[in-house]
Amino acid sequence: MRKTILIAIITFATICSYSQEQTDISWIENNITNKVHIEGESPTTYSILQKMEEYNIPGISIAIAKDGELVYAKGFGIANANSGSNVNVNTLFQAGSISKPLAALSVLKLVDEGKVDLDADVNIYLKEWKVPENRFTKDERVTVRRILTHTAGITVHGFPGYKPKEDIPSTLDVLNGLGNTPLVTVDTIPGSIWRYSGGGYTIMQQLVKDVSGIELDGYMDKYIFPEIGMLESSFAQPIEEAKVDIASGAYDENGKLTKGVWHNYPEIAAAGLWTTPTDLIKYCLHIQKVYNGKIEGVLTKNVVTKMLTPDKNEWGLGPALKNEGDSLLFEHGGKNEGFTNVMRAFANKGDAIVVMTNGDNGGRIVDDIIRAVSTYYSWDISNHMTVNPVVIDDKELDRLTGKYSYVQNGKRKFIKAKLKKGQIVLTDPGAKDPVILTPISSLAFIDLERGITIDFRTTEKGEIIDFLWNKKWAIIKEE
Numbered sequence: 001m002r003k004t005i006l007i008a009i010i011t012f013a014t015i016c017s018y019s020q021e022q023t024d025i026s027w028i029e030n031n032i033t034n035k036v037h038i039e040g041e042s043p044t045t046y047s048i049l050q051k052m053e054e055y056n057i058p059g060i061s062i063a064i065a066k067d068g069e070l071v072y073a074k075g076f077g078i079a080n081a082n083s084g085s086n087v088n089v090n091t092l093f094q095a096g097s098i099s100k101p102l103a104a105l106s107v108l109k110l111v112d113e114g115k116v117d118l119d120a121d122v123n124i125y126l127k128e129w130k131v132p133e134n135r136f137t138k139d140e141r142v143t144v145r146r147i148l149t150h151t152a153g154i155t156v157h158g159f160p161g162y163k164p165k166e167d168i169p170s171t172l173d174v175l176n177g178l179g180n181t182p183l184v185t186v187d188t189i190p191g192s193i194w195r196y197s198g199g200g201y202t203i204m205q206q207l208v209k210d211v212s213g214i215e216l217d218g219y220m221d222k223y224i225f226p227e228i229g230m231l232e233s234s235f236a237q238p239i240e241e242a243k244v245d246i247a248s249g250a251y252d253e254n255g256k257l258t259k260g261v262w263h264n265y266p267e268i269a270a271a272g273l274w275t276t277p278t279d280l281i282k283y284c285l286h287i288q289k290v291y292n293g294k295i296e297g298v299l300t301k302n303v304v305t306k307m308l309t310p311d312k313n314e315w316g317l318g319p320a321l322k323n324e325g326d327s328l329l330f331e332h333g334g335k336n337e338g339f340t341n342v343m344r345a346f347a348n349k350g351d352a353i354v355v356m357t358n359g360d361n362g363g364r365i366v367d368d369i370i371r372a373v374s375t376y377y378s379w380d381i382s383n384h385m386t387v388n389p390v391v392i393d394d395k396e397l398d399r400l401t402g403k404y405s406y407v408q409n410g411k412r413k414f415i416k417a418k419l420k421k422g423q424i425v426l427t428d429p430g431a432k433d434p435v436i437l438t439p440i441s442s443l444a445f446i447d448l449e450r451g452i453t454i455d456f457r458t459t460e461k462g463e464i465i466d467f468l469w470n471k472k473w474a475i476i477k478e479e
Helices: 002-025 048-055 096-112 144-148 171-175 198-212 216-228 241-246 277-291 301-307 362-377 394-398
Strands: 036-038 059-066 069-080 320-322 329-336 339-346 352-357 385-387 402-408 411-420 423-427 435-439 444-446 453-458 464-469 473-477
Touching: 048 059, 048 069, 048 362, 059 277, 059 362, 069 277, 096 144, 096 198, 096 216, 096 277, 096 301, 096 329, 096 339, 144 198, 171 198, 198 216, 216 277, 277 301, 277 339, 277 352, 339 362, 352 362, 394 411, 402 464
Parallel strands: 036 385
Antiparallel strands: 059 069, 059 352, 320 329, 329 339, 339 352, 402 411, 402 473, 411 423, 423 435, 435 444, 444 453, 453 464, 464 473
Protein backbone atom coordinates (compact mmCIF):
# COMPACT_ATOMS: atom_id res chain seq x y z
CA MET A 1 0.00 0.00 0.00
CA ARG A 2 2.80 2.41 0.97
CA LYS A 3 4.66 1.51 -2.24
CA THR A 4 1.53 2.24 -4.32
CA ILE A 5 1.06 5.61 -2.63
CA LEU A 6 4.75 6.46 -3.14
CA ILE A 7 4.57 5.63 -6.86
CA ALA A 8 1.44 7.79 -7.16
CA ILE A 9 3.18 10.71 -5.43
CA ILE A 10 6.25 10.40 -7.66
CA THR A 11 4.09 10.19 -10.78
CA PHE A 12 2.05 13.23 -9.73
CA ALA A 13 5.21 15.21 -8.97
CA THR A 14 6.69 14.29 -12.34
CA ILE A 15 3.52 15.41 -14.15
CA CYS A 16 3.44 18.67 -12.20
CA SER A 17 7.13 19.30 -12.91
CA TYR A 18 6.63 18.62 -16.63
CA SER A 19 3.56 20.89 -16.69
CA GLN A 20 5.49 23.70 -14.94
CA GLU A 21 8.38 23.31 -17.40
CA GLN A 22 5.92 23.49 -20.30
CA THR A 23 4.54 26.76 -18.88
CA ASP A 24 7.98 28.29 -18.34
CA ILE A 25 9.35 27.26 -21.71
CA SER A 26 6.40 28.78 -23.51
CA TRP A 27 8.61 31.91 -23.51
CA ILE A 28 10.25 30.36 -26.57
CA GLU A 29 6.97 30.28 -28.48
CA ASN A 30 6.72 34.07 -28.43
CA ASN A 31 10.37 35.12 -28.57
CA ILE A 32 11.46 34.13 -32.05
CA THR A 33 13.81 36.66 -33.64
CA ASN A 34 15.68 36.90 -36.92
CA LYS A 35 19.20 35.53 -37.00
CA VAL A 36 20.81 38.93 -37.52
CA HIS A 37 20.52 41.79 -35.02
CA ILE A 38 21.56 45.35 -35.81
CA GLU A 39 23.92 46.77 -33.23
CA GLY A 40 22.19 49.19 -30.88
CA GLU A 41 18.67 48.16 -31.89
CA SER A 42 16.26 45.93 -29.99
CA PRO A 43 15.36 42.91 -32.13
CA THR A 44 11.75 42.43 -33.19
CA THR A 45 10.19 39.35 -31.62
CA TYR A 46 7.68 37.04 -33.26
CA SER A 47 5.60 34.07 -32.24
CA ILE A 48 6.12 30.67 -33.83
CA LEU A 49 2.71 31.00 -35.47
CA GLN A 50 3.65 34.36 -37.00
CA LYS A 51 6.84 32.89 -38.49
CA MET A 52 4.94 29.87 -39.77
CA GLU A 53 2.62 32.19 -41.66
CA GLU A 54 5.50 34.28 -42.99
CA TYR A 55 7.40 31.25 -44.27
CA ASN A 56 4.35 29.31 -45.57
CA ILE A 57 4.90 26.40 -43.18
CA PRO A 58 1.60 24.64 -42.32
CA GLY A 59 2.76 22.51 -39.40
CA ILE A 60 5.53 22.11 -36.82
CA SER A 61 6.24 19.69 -33.99
CA ILE A 62 8.89 20.30 -31.32
CA ALA A 63 10.36 18.21 -28.50
CA ILE A 64 13.03 19.30 -26.02
CA ALA A 65 14.97 17.35 -23.40
CA LYS A 66 16.77 18.90 -20.44
CA ASP A 67 18.92 17.05 -17.91
CA GLY A 68 17.90 13.68 -19.28
CA GLU A 69 14.15 14.24 -19.32
CA LEU A 70 11.57 15.32 -21.87
CA VAL A 71 10.49 18.80 -20.75
CA TYR A 72 8.54 20.07 -23.73
CA ALA A 73 6.55 18.57 -26.60
CA LYS A 74 4.03 20.46 -28.69
CA GLY A 75 2.55 20.60 -32.18
CA PHE A 76 1.45 23.66 -34.13
CA GLY A 77 -0.67 24.12 -37.23
CA ILE A 78 -2.09 21.80 -39.88
CA ALA A 79 -1.09 18.19 -40.49
CA ASN A 80 -3.30 17.30 -43.44
CA ALA A 81 -5.41 19.91 -45.23
CA ASN A 82 -7.45 17.18 -46.94
CA SER A 83 -8.59 15.54 -43.72
CA GLY A 84 -8.55 18.71 -41.63
CA SER A 85 -6.25 17.17 -38.99
CA ASN A 86 -3.94 19.34 -36.91
CA VAL A 87 -0.41 18.65 -35.71
CA ASN A 88 -0.06 17.23 -32.21
CA VAL A 89 2.73 15.42 -30.38
CA ASN A 90 1.67 12.10 -31.94
CA THR A 91 1.69 13.33 -35.54
CA LEU A 92 4.15 11.38 -37.68
CA PHE A 93 6.58 13.23 -39.94
CA GLN A 94 8.96 11.94 -42.58
CA ALA A 95 12.39 12.26 -41.00
CA GLY A 96 14.30 12.54 -44.29
CA SER A 97 18.01 12.01 -43.70
CA ILE A 98 17.56 11.77 -39.95
CA SER A 99 16.72 8.22 -41.02
CA LYS A 100 20.47 7.62 -41.46
CA PRO A 101 21.73 7.76 -37.84
CA LEU A 102 18.72 5.70 -36.74
CA ALA A 103 19.23 3.08 -39.46
CA ALA A 104 22.94 2.98 -38.60
CA LEU A 105 22.01 1.41 -35.25
CA SER A 106 21.05 -1.78 -37.11
CA VAL A 107 24.44 -2.45 -38.65
CA LEU A 108 26.22 -1.23 -35.50
CA LYS A 109 24.28 -3.83 -33.52
CA LEU A 110 25.56 -6.46 -35.94
CA VAL A 111 29.05 -5.07 -35.32
CA ASP A 112 28.43 -5.32 -31.56
CA GLU A 113 27.43 -8.96 -31.99
CA GLY A 114 30.57 -9.77 -33.96
CA LYS A 115 28.62 -10.53 -37.14
CA VAL A 116 30.06 -7.58 -39.09
CA ASP A 117 33.52 -5.98 -39.00
CA LEU A 118 33.51 -2.19 -39.30
CA ASP A 119 36.63 -2.24 -41.47
CA ALA A 120 36.08 -5.31 -43.64
CA ASP A 121 35.12 -5.20 -47.31
CA VAL A 122 31.31 -5.05 -47.40
CA ASN A 123 31.28 -7.46 -50.34
CA ILE A 124 32.14 -10.17 -47.82
CA TYR A 125 28.66 -9.73 -46.34
CA LEU A 126 26.62 -8.78 -49.41
CA LYS A 127 24.95 -11.78 -51.07
CA GLU A 128 22.38 -10.62 -53.63
CA TRP A 129 24.34 -7.61 -54.86
CA LYS A 130 28.00 -6.58 -54.80
CA VAL A 131 29.74 -3.22 -54.89
CA PRO A 132 31.01 -3.07 -58.51
CA GLU A 133 34.78 -3.58 -58.69
CA ASN A 134 36.71 -0.90 -60.62
CA ARG A 135 40.01 0.96 -60.59
CA PHE A 136 38.97 2.92 -57.49
CA THR A 137 38.42 -0.23 -55.41
CA LYS A 138 41.65 -1.91 -56.51
CA ASP A 139 43.63 -1.01 -53.39
CA GLU A 140 40.97 0.44 -51.04
CA ARG A 141 37.66 -1.13 -50.10
CA VAL A 142 34.16 0.01 -49.23
CA THR A 143 33.62 -0.73 -45.54
CA VAL A 144 30.78 -0.18 -43.08
CA ARG A 145 32.82 2.50 -41.30
CA ARG A 146 33.34 4.36 -44.56
CA ILE A 147 29.69 4.05 -45.56
CA LEU A 148 28.46 5.42 -42.22
CA THR A 149 30.95 8.32 -42.27
CA HIS A 150 30.34 9.14 -45.96
CA THR A 151 33.95 8.41 -46.92
CA ALA A 152 33.41 5.31 -49.07
CA GLY A 153 33.55 7.15 -52.41
CA ILE A 154 30.01 6.02 -53.26
CA THR A 155 27.74 7.86 -55.69
CA VAL A 156 24.12 9.10 -55.40
CA HIS A 157 23.72 11.96 -52.96
CA GLY A 158 19.99 11.61 -52.25
CA PHE A 159 16.63 10.40 -53.46
CA PRO A 160 13.55 12.26 -54.78
CA GLY A 161 11.04 9.60 -53.68
CA TYR A 162 8.05 8.20 -55.55
CA LYS A 163 4.52 9.52 -55.81
CA PRO A 164 1.89 7.29 -54.16
CA LYS A 165 0.62 5.82 -57.44
CA GLU A 166 4.12 5.11 -58.77
CA ASP A 167 5.60 1.63 -58.52
CA ILE A 168 8.18 1.39 -55.74
CA PRO A 169 11.42 -0.32 -56.77
CA SER A 170 13.16 -2.91 -54.61
CA THR A 171 16.43 -2.18 -52.83
CA LEU A 172 18.26 -4.16 -55.52
CA ASP A 173 16.55 -2.12 -58.25
CA VAL A 174 17.68 1.10 -56.57
CA LEU A 175 21.26 -0.15 -56.29
CA ASN A 176 21.24 -1.17 -59.95
CA GLY A 177 19.92 2.20 -61.12
CA LEU A 178 16.51 0.84 -62.14
CA GLY A 179 14.55 3.34 -60.05
CA ASN A 180 14.61 7.12 -60.55
CA THR A 181 18.29 7.51 -59.57
CA PRO A 182 21.54 6.30 -61.18
CA LEU A 183 23.46 3.12 -60.46
CA VAL A 184 25.11 3.12 -57.03
CA THR A 185 28.81 2.67 -57.58
CA VAL A 186 32.26 3.88 -56.49
CA ASP A 187 33.81 6.76 -58.41
CA THR A 188 36.44 7.91 -55.92
CA ILE A 189 39.08 6.00 -53.94
CA PRO A 190 37.37 4.81 -50.73
CA GLY A 191 38.68 6.65 -47.69
CA SER A 192 40.17 9.53 -49.67
CA ILE A 193 37.47 12.18 -49.25
CA TRP A 194 34.24 12.98 -47.44
CA ARG A 195 31.20 13.13 -49.70
CA TYR A 196 27.62 12.69 -48.56
CA SER A 197 26.03 9.57 -50.03
CA GLY A 198 22.52 8.22 -49.61
CA GLY A 199 23.62 5.51 -52.01
CA GLY A 200 26.05 4.22 -49.39
CA TYR A 201 23.28 3.88 -46.83
CA THR A 202 21.24 1.92 -49.36
CA ILE A 203 24.14 -0.53 -49.60
CA MET A 204 24.06 -0.74 -45.81
CA GLN A 205 20.31 -1.40 -45.99
CA GLN A 206 20.97 -4.42 -48.23
CA LEU A 207 23.83 -5.60 -46.01
CA VAL A 208 21.61 -5.72 -42.92
CA LYS A 209 19.14 -7.92 -44.78
CA ASP A 210 21.85 -10.22 -46.13
CA VAL A 211 23.49 -10.69 -42.72
CA SER A 212 20.40 -10.85 -40.49
CA GLY A 213 17.93 -12.40 -42.91
CA ILE A 214 15.46 -9.61 -42.07
CA GLU A 215 14.58 -6.50 -44.07
CA LEU A 216 15.82 -3.32 -42.38
CA ASP A 217 12.35 -2.12 -41.36
CA GLY A 218 11.62 -5.46 -39.69
CA TYR A 219 15.03 -5.51 -38.01
CA MET A 220 14.45 -2.05 -36.54
CA ASP A 221 10.97 -3.06 -35.33
CA LYS A 222 12.31 -6.20 -33.66
CA TYR A 223 15.70 -5.23 -32.23
CA ILE A 224 16.07 -1.44 -32.09
CA PHE A 225 12.88 0.56 -31.59
CA PRO A 226 11.50 -1.49 -28.63
CA GLU A 227 14.83 -1.24 -26.80
CA ILE A 228 14.83 2.55 -27.11
CA GLY A 229 11.09 2.96 -26.58
CA MET A 230 10.47 4.44 -30.03
CA LEU A 231 7.09 2.75 -30.35
CA GLU A 232 5.57 5.28 -32.76
CA SER A 233 8.36 5.08 -35.34
CA SER A 234 8.49 2.97 -38.50
CA PHE A 235 10.66 2.44 -41.57
CA ALA A 236 7.77 0.84 -43.47
CA GLN A 237 7.37 2.25 -46.98
CA PRO A 238 4.62 2.91 -47.84
CA ILE A 239 3.52 3.78 -44.31
CA GLU A 240 1.29 1.21 -42.59
CA GLU A 241 -2.42 1.74 -43.23
CA ALA A 242 -3.06 1.97 -39.48
CA LYS A 243 -0.80 5.04 -39.26
CA VAL A 244 -2.06 6.97 -42.30
CA ASP A 245 -4.52 9.04 -40.25
CA ILE A 246 -1.82 10.30 -37.87
CA ALA A 247 0.75 11.08 -40.59
CA SER A 248 1.37 14.64 -41.73
CA GLY A 249 1.11 15.61 -45.35
CA ALA A 250 4.01 17.20 -47.24
CA TYR A 251 3.83 20.84 -48.32
CA ASP A 252 5.78 22.82 -50.92
CA GLU A 253 7.43 26.23 -50.52
CA ASN A 254 4.08 27.95 -51.11
CA GLY A 255 2.37 25.97 -48.36
CA LYS A 256 0.48 23.82 -50.86
CA LEU A 257 -0.14 20.14 -50.13
CA THR A 258 1.92 17.83 -52.33
CA LYS A 259 -0.07 15.94 -54.96
CA GLY A 260 -0.69 12.51 -53.45
CA VAL A 261 -0.09 13.92 -49.93
CA TRP A 262 3.53 12.65 -49.67
CA HIS A 263 6.22 10.69 -51.49
CA ASN A 264 7.37 7.16 -50.68
CA TYR A 265 11.03 6.30 -50.14
CA PRO A 266 12.10 2.67 -50.65
CA GLU A 267 15.64 3.81 -49.80
CA ILE A 268 14.56 3.50 -46.20
CA ALA A 269 17.97 3.65 -44.50
CA ALA A 270 18.68 6.94 -46.23
CA ALA A 271 15.27 8.62 -46.09
CA GLY A 272 12.38 6.32 -45.13
CA LEU A 273 11.75 6.88 -41.42
CA TRP A 274 8.33 8.04 -40.16
CA THR A 275 8.62 9.34 -36.60
CA THR A 276 7.81 12.06 -34.07
CA PRO A 277 10.08 14.55 -32.29
CA THR A 278 9.31 12.82 -28.99
CA ASP A 279 10.49 9.47 -30.35
CA LEU A 280 13.67 11.06 -31.68
CA ILE A 281 14.28 12.61 -28.25
CA LYS A 282 14.12 9.06 -26.86
CA TYR A 283 16.90 8.10 -29.28
CA CYS A 284 18.99 11.08 -28.15
CA LEU A 285 18.53 10.31 -24.46
CA HIS A 286 19.27 6.62 -25.00
CA ILE A 287 22.55 7.34 -26.80
CA GLN A 288 23.52 9.90 -24.14
CA LYS A 289 22.94 7.42 -21.32
CA VAL A 290 24.87 4.61 -23.00
CA TYR A 291 27.74 6.93 -23.92
CA ASN A 292 28.02 8.12 -20.31
CA GLY A 293 27.79 4.61 -18.85
CA LYS A 294 24.41 5.11 -17.20
CA ILE A 295 22.62 2.20 -18.90
CA GLU A 296 23.27 -0.90 -20.96
CA GLY A 297 21.37 -0.14 -24.12
CA VAL A 298 20.75 -1.18 -27.69
CA LEU A 299 24.51 -0.86 -28.31
CA THR A 300 27.45 -1.25 -25.97
CA LYS A 301 29.27 1.80 -24.68
CA ASN A 302 32.30 0.76 -26.74
CA VAL A 303 30.37 0.91 -30.01
CA VAL A 304 28.54 4.13 -29.08
CA THR A 305 31.91 5.71 -28.30
CA LYS A 306 33.08 4.74 -31.79
CA MET A 307 29.84 6.11 -33.18
CA LEU A 308 30.54 9.51 -31.59
CA THR A 309 34.23 9.65 -32.59
CA PRO A 310 34.77 12.05 -35.51
CA ASP A 311 36.08 10.92 -38.88
CA LYS A 312 36.57 13.19 -41.90
CA ASN A 313 34.44 16.34 -41.91
CA GLU A 314 33.58 15.78 -38.24
CA TRP A 315 31.27 12.87 -39.06
CA GLY A 316 30.56 9.90 -36.80
CA LEU A 317 29.10 6.47 -37.53
CA GLY A 318 25.72 7.86 -38.57
CA PRO A 319 25.35 11.30 -36.96
CA ALA A 320 27.26 14.47 -37.74
CA LEU A 321 29.44 15.69 -34.88
CA LYS A 322 30.37 19.15 -33.69
CA ASN A 323 32.58 20.57 -30.94
CA GLU A 324 34.30 18.42 -28.32
CA GLY A 325 34.37 17.64 -24.61
CA ASP A 326 31.28 18.75 -22.69
CA SER A 327 30.14 20.67 -25.78
CA LEU A 328 30.23 17.65 -28.11
CA LEU A 329 27.05 17.49 -30.20
CA PHE A 330 25.64 14.68 -32.31
CA GLU A 331 23.08 15.80 -34.85
CA HIS A 332 21.50 15.38 -38.25
CA GLY A 333 19.18 17.27 -40.56
CA GLY A 334 16.46 15.75 -42.69
CA LYS A 335 14.93 16.93 -45.99
CA ASN A 336 12.36 14.96 -47.98
CA GLU A 337 9.83 16.37 -50.42
CA GLY A 338 7.70 18.65 -48.22
CA PHE A 339 9.45 17.90 -44.91
CA THR A 340 12.36 19.72 -43.21
CA ASN A 341 13.76 18.68 -39.83
CA VAL A 342 16.69 18.97 -37.43
CA MET A 343 17.80 16.81 -34.49
CA ARG A 344 20.57 18.10 -32.21
CA ALA A 345 21.81 16.65 -28.92
CA PHE A 346 24.70 16.95 -26.50
CA ALA A 347 26.74 13.79 -26.01
CA ASN A 348 27.82 14.45 -22.43
CA LYS A 349 24.64 16.10 -21.15
CA GLY A 350 21.00 15.06 -21.24
CA ASP A 351 19.99 18.01 -23.40
CA ALA A 352 18.50 17.76 -26.90
CA ILE A 353 16.09 19.37 -29.32
CA VAL A 354 14.15 18.05 -32.30
CA VAL A 355 12.13 20.26 -34.64
CA MET A 356 10.11 18.68 -37.45
CA THR A 357 8.16 20.62 -40.08
CA ASN A 358 5.91 19.65 -42.96
CA GLY A 359 7.12 22.42 -45.29
CA ASP A 360 9.87 22.86 -47.85
CA ASN A 361 10.62 26.23 -46.22
CA GLY A 362 10.96 24.61 -42.80
CA GLY A 363 14.70 25.16 -42.54
CA ARG A 364 14.18 28.84 -41.89
CA ILE A 365 11.92 28.42 -38.89
CA VAL A 366 13.89 25.45 -37.55
CA ASP A 367 16.93 27.71 -37.20
CA ASP A 368 14.83 30.40 -35.53
CA ILE A 369 13.40 27.96 -32.98
CA ILE A 370 16.74 26.37 -32.15
CA ARG A 371 18.26 29.82 -31.54
CA ALA A 372 15.41 30.67 -29.17
CA VAL A 373 15.86 27.39 -27.28
CA SER A 374 19.62 27.91 -27.17
CA THR A 375 19.08 31.38 -25.71
CA TYR A 376 16.53 30.13 -23.16
CA TYR A 377 18.84 27.38 -21.87
CA SER A 378 22.20 29.09 -22.56
CA TRP A 379 23.22 26.09 -24.68
CA ASP A 380 25.42 28.10 -27.06
CA ILE A 381 24.49 25.89 -30.02
CA SER A 382 22.93 28.56 -32.23
CA ASN A 383 23.51 32.24 -31.64
CA HIS A 384 22.46 35.52 -33.15
CA MET A 385 24.76 37.63 -35.30
CA THR A 386 25.16 41.31 -34.48
CA VAL A 387 26.16 43.63 -37.32
CA ASN A 388 26.73 47.31 -37.88
CA PRO A 389 25.51 48.23 -41.40
CA VAL A 390 27.32 50.92 -43.41
CA VAL A 391 26.24 53.14 -46.29
CA ILE A 392 27.86 52.65 -49.70
CA ASP A 393 27.08 54.83 -52.70
CA ASP A 394 25.42 53.33 -55.77
CA LYS A 395 28.54 53.75 -57.92
CA GLU A 396 30.53 51.43 -55.65
CA LEU A 397 27.66 48.98 -55.44
CA ASP A 398 27.14 48.92 -59.19
CA ARG A 399 30.54 47.37 -59.85
CA LEU A 400 29.42 44.32 -57.89
CA THR A 401 26.46 43.67 -60.14
CA GLY A 402 26.41 41.21 -63.04
CA LYS A 403 26.24 37.48 -63.64
CA TYR A 404 27.93 34.92 -61.39
CA SER A 405 28.07 31.13 -61.74
CA TYR A 406 28.67 27.93 -59.79
CA VAL A 407 28.63 24.22 -60.56
CA GLN A 408 26.19 21.88 -58.81
CA ASN A 409 25.89 18.17 -59.59
CA GLY A 410 27.96 18.69 -62.74
CA LYS A 411 25.75 21.50 -64.07
CA ARG A 412 26.64 25.18 -64.26
CA LYS A 413 24.08 27.46 -62.66
CA PHE A 414 23.86 31.22 -62.58
CA ILE A 415 23.10 33.95 -60.05
CA LYS A 416 22.38 37.55 -61.06
CA ALA A 417 23.39 40.48 -58.86
CA LYS A 418 21.32 43.61 -59.45
CA LEU A 419 21.19 47.03 -57.83
CA LYS A 420 17.72 47.88 -56.51
CA LYS A 421 16.96 50.92 -54.34
CA GLY A 422 20.47 51.13 -52.96
CA GLN A 423 20.80 47.40 -52.23
CA ILE A 424 22.41 44.46 -54.01
CA VAL A 425 19.83 41.76 -54.74
CA LEU A 426 20.90 38.23 -55.71
CA THR A 427 18.46 36.12 -57.72
CA ASP A 428 18.91 32.42 -58.35
CA PRO A 429 16.45 30.78 -60.79
CA GLY A 430 16.43 27.69 -58.56
CA ALA A 431 15.42 29.58 -55.42
CA LYS A 432 12.09 31.15 -54.57
CA ASP A 433 13.28 34.17 -52.60
CA PRO A 434 16.01 36.63 -53.61
CA VAL A 435 18.88 37.37 -51.25
CA ILE A 436 18.72 41.04 -50.25
CA LEU A 437 22.12 42.28 -49.16
CA THR A 438 22.92 44.95 -46.59
CA PRO A 439 26.54 46.18 -46.61
CA ILE A 440 28.66 45.86 -43.47
CA SER A 441 31.82 46.96 -45.31
CA SER A 442 32.73 47.84 -48.89
CA LEU A 443 32.92 44.17 -49.91
CA ALA A 444 31.10 42.33 -47.11
CA PHE A 445 27.30 41.98 -47.09
CA ILE A 446 24.60 40.12 -45.17
CA ASP A 447 20.96 39.15 -45.61
CA LEU A 448 19.48 40.58 -42.41
CA GLU A 449 16.62 38.09 -42.30
CA ARG A 450 18.42 34.82 -43.01
CA GLY A 451 21.99 35.61 -41.98
CA ILE A 452 23.47 34.65 -45.36
CA THR A 453 26.88 36.31 -45.71
CA ILE A 454 28.36 37.39 -49.02
CA ASP A 455 32.02 38.44 -49.29
CA PHE A 456 33.19 39.78 -52.65
CA ARG A 457 36.82 39.17 -53.60
CA THR A 458 38.91 41.29 -55.96
CA THR A 459 42.21 41.35 -57.80
CA GLU A 460 44.94 43.75 -56.72
CA LYS A 461 43.52 46.20 -59.26
CA GLY A 462 40.08 46.00 -57.64
CA GLU A 463 38.40 43.89 -60.30
CA ILE A 464 35.72 41.53 -58.96
CA ILE A 465 36.75 37.85 -59.06
CA ASP A 466 33.93 36.13 -57.19
CA PHE A 467 32.04 36.13 -53.92
CA LEU A 468 32.01 33.66 -51.04
CA TRP A 469 28.58 32.41 -49.98
CA ASN A 470 28.58 31.96 -46.19
CA LYS A 471 32.40 32.04 -46.31
CA LYS A 472 32.44 28.58 -47.95
CA TRP A 473 31.35 28.45 -51.58
CA ALA A 474 32.98 30.55 -54.29
CA ILE A 475 30.52 31.95 -56.87
CA ILE A 476 32.52 33.04 -59.91
CA LYS A 477 32.06 36.38 -61.72
CA GLU A 478 31.31 35.90 -65.40
CA GLU A 479 33.06 38.05 -68.02
